[in-house]
Amino acid sequence: MRTPPAAPAGTRIYAIGDIHGRADLLGELYRLIAADAAAARGAGRRVVVHIGDYIDRGPDSRGVIELCLAHPLAGFLPVYLKGNHEQMMLDYLDGRNDGRLWVMNGGGETLTSYGIEPETRLGPPVRAALTSALPEGHRAFLDHLALSARFGDYLFVHAGIDPERAIDDQDEDDMIWIRQPFLSSTADFGCVVVHGHTITRAPAVRANRIGIDTGAFRSGVLTALVLDGADRAFLHTGR
16 A cells, blocks of 8 residues: 555544453453543544454353443444354354354354353254354344445455455455465555454554454453554553
8 A cells, every 4th residue: 555554534443353252351342442432532433343253262152242232332333243253153053064163163162151061963952952042132143244344444354355356356255264365465455454363462463454363262362453543553451
């Protein structure tokens, strides 16, 4: 990009990385965001983008979704993106797979958070139990997650994009699953892609992308990228 990337004028954006069942950290980060926004001046609009992967691995997937549905950040525009873990859960609920891949990737912890003990075989009885235990609002939340959001010079997406495709011609699977060749690409995408999905100890800041998955479920560090005009900053739990 020829000029420094910027958020839209008058808009302060907070992008939250992969949460993975850590409702405690999400609550803490919301408090940090509220305090930061209160101290900031000049932003007429405040946006909080959740980059996806609300569920699995951590102990309280149900609590994460409940917290999102409560919209605790008054006065913010909330944006909720879909991660690959939400897609795996939906695929299991809708009978598109047997759930083994999902459980291998932390789905058992999500089942437990809804009061269902995971079994070796996740056949129709377990699927029916989850369907029954899942509140209607939680299912609607999962069904209506967006694939991407664009604000100014920043594109927000869970995993990344295919560098060989135009921004408007991206494949859904890539947007929630891709790693390579996206992560190593030095191409000018025409925007800066803000993403999660790939864990790094600290935010990965490159000319064409910013990765904000700091492995909250195991590290205790949940990260938010703060964008205001051409300025960037980060907020972290546990620091």
